[in-house]
Amino acid sequence: MNIENLPLSTFEYKGLTIEGYSRAAVQSYWRIPELKLGFDLGGSPWSFMGTQTFFITHAHLDHMAALPVYVARRRMMKMDPPTIYVPEATRDNVERMLRSWQNLDRGRMMCDLIGVKPGDEITLSREHVVTVFETKHTVPSVGYVVWDCRKKLKPELEGLSQDEIRDRRMGGEEVTQEIRVPIVCYTGDTAPAGLDGYPAVYESRILITEMTFFRPEHRKDKIHKFGHTHLDDIIERADRFQNELIILGHFSTRYHERQVENAVSRRLPARLKERVKLWL
Numbered sequence: 001m002n003i004e005n006l007p008l009s010t011f012e013y014k015g016l017t018i019e020g021y022s023r024a025a026v027q028s029y030w031r032i033p034e035l036k037l038g039f040d041l042g043g044s045p046w047s048f049m050g051t052q053t054f055f056i057t058h059a060h061l062d063h064m065a066a067l068p069v070y071v072a073r074r075r076m077m078k079m080d081p082p083t084i085y086v087p088e089a090t091r092d093n094v095e096r097m098l099r100s101w102q103n104l105d106r107g108r109m110m111c112d113l114i115g116v117k118p119g120d121e122i123t124l125s126r127e128h129v130v131t132v133f134e135t136k137h138t139v140p141s142v143g144y145v146v147w148d149c150r151k152k153l154k155p156e157l158e159g160l161s162q163d164e165i166r167d168r169r170m171g172g173e174e175v176t177q178e179i180r181v182p183i184v185c186y187t188g189d190t191a192p193a194g195l196d197g198y199p200a201v202y203e204s205r206i207l208i209t210e211m212t213f214f215r216p217e218h219r220k221d222k223i224h225k226f227g228h229t230h231l232d233d234i235i236e237r238a239d240r241f242q243n244e245l246i247i248l249g250h251f252s253t254r255y256h257e258r259q260v261e262n263a264v265s266r267r268l269p270a271r272l273k274e275r276v277k278l279w280l
């Protein structure tokens, strides 16, 4: 069944489909079906129900209000209980919130609710691991990086023949090592300190982050204090972004889409602009 209950944009890059919507104070929700995961649930498009794992960055309503809807829908459709990751400091309150909804709605809220903190590592599958990093916002918040994990022959064994390698492996020697490549980073809402504190943010193949404000007259210190990022912050860091694709979203509702596009096309250096996609 295809029910279109919420706006959703889609973009494909190197085998990954990024689906989502993000406007400040309205709602943010993202999903990457191929990775079987999503980020934030400010809204819950009907199709998101089919994804079992969500990573929530913080408990602002525009990032989490639809969590009970999503959990209840999965149960209603007889799907397995989902796994929800939330900042550790919010976990117990989120559980109480779900319990309240359970009492109000008289439907059981079944999910695995897991609190996470910076430095945590979550194994999704043999190929994918998620790490948690610190972001800077006005409430407890974290960002997430999805890593591709591959086994690769140890470099010191590269000159050896297949037979030799097999013999060593049979002899109990570890002949491979794990290579990790950051493929998707999602920061949620953050002041630029959240970008700067974790190298994988700049190294991840795809970076999904926020640029809530862009007007030159906006005071940067105030924006940072409220845990957000400005176009000037992105420009200041132009040389640090090694990402192949940078998705900027979470624009303030004060702006028209055209204004954001104009400012970015006028001010962003070309080498960055060609990799930036505005999520409008």
Ligand SMILES: [Zn+2]
Binding pocket: 023, 024, 025, 028, 060, 062, 063, 189, 250
């Ligand atoms: Zn937000």
Ligand SMILES: [Zn+2]
Binding pocket: 058, 060, 063, 137, 189
């Ligand atoms: Zn927020």
